[in-house]
Amino acid sequence: MSKDTIVIREIEPQDNAELEAVIRACFHEFKIPLEGTAYADPETKQMYEAYQNDDDAYYVIEKNGEILGGAGVKPLKDYEGDVCEIQKMYFSPKVRGKGYGKLMFEKCIKVAKDLGYKTCYLESAPQLKAAIHIYENYGFKHLESSLGNTGHCSCSVWMKKDL
Numbered sequence: 001m002s003k004d005t006i007v008i009r010e011i012e013p014q015d016n017a018e019l020e021a022v023i024r025a026c027f028h029e030f031k032i033p034l035e036g037t038a039y040a041d042p043e044t045k046q047m048y049e050a051y052q053n054d055d056d057a058y059y060v061i062e063k064n065g066e067i068l069g070g071a072g073v074k075p076l077k078d079y080e081g082d083v084c085e086i087q088k089m090y091f092s093p094k095v096r097g098k099g100y101g102k103l104m105f106e107k108c109i110k111v112a113k114d115l116g117y118k119t120c121y122l123e124s125a126p127q128l129k130a131a132i133h134i135y136e137n138y139g140f141k142h143l144e145s146s147l148g149n150t151g152h153c154s155c156s157v158w159m160k161k162d163l
Contacts, residue, residue, distance in 0.1 A: 012048060063094070068091060101134060140161045
């Protein structure tokens, strides 16, 4: 492996602190509200532990031992049916604009299908224009209101796609 190889892999316990730092930095950088978002989620401090069920998965982007972002898939909380949510997709500026967000997004969609989900849902903040553009390009449609009970009352962009 060359020194500049970027790897997308499943999250490991030692990734928690670095991943938390990447996630939290994005909120400050883009001026996203801290309350009512993933910033305030208890699982943001313990991402590895939060994604250890048979119906979820979380992946990180690593370069030279440094965690530069991640994204995951989990059942949509308090919602009936085969619906998952793409969650906590955040990246360091070091990897933005290089296609890794698209690769991670494609990985999450594939995993969602492999886990048997029929619909994929996501929430975002309007400040994350580049991410929303990616979601739209992959066929996600905007919704009038949120689905399930994510606890992210400060997110005002809701989208879904049939898989």
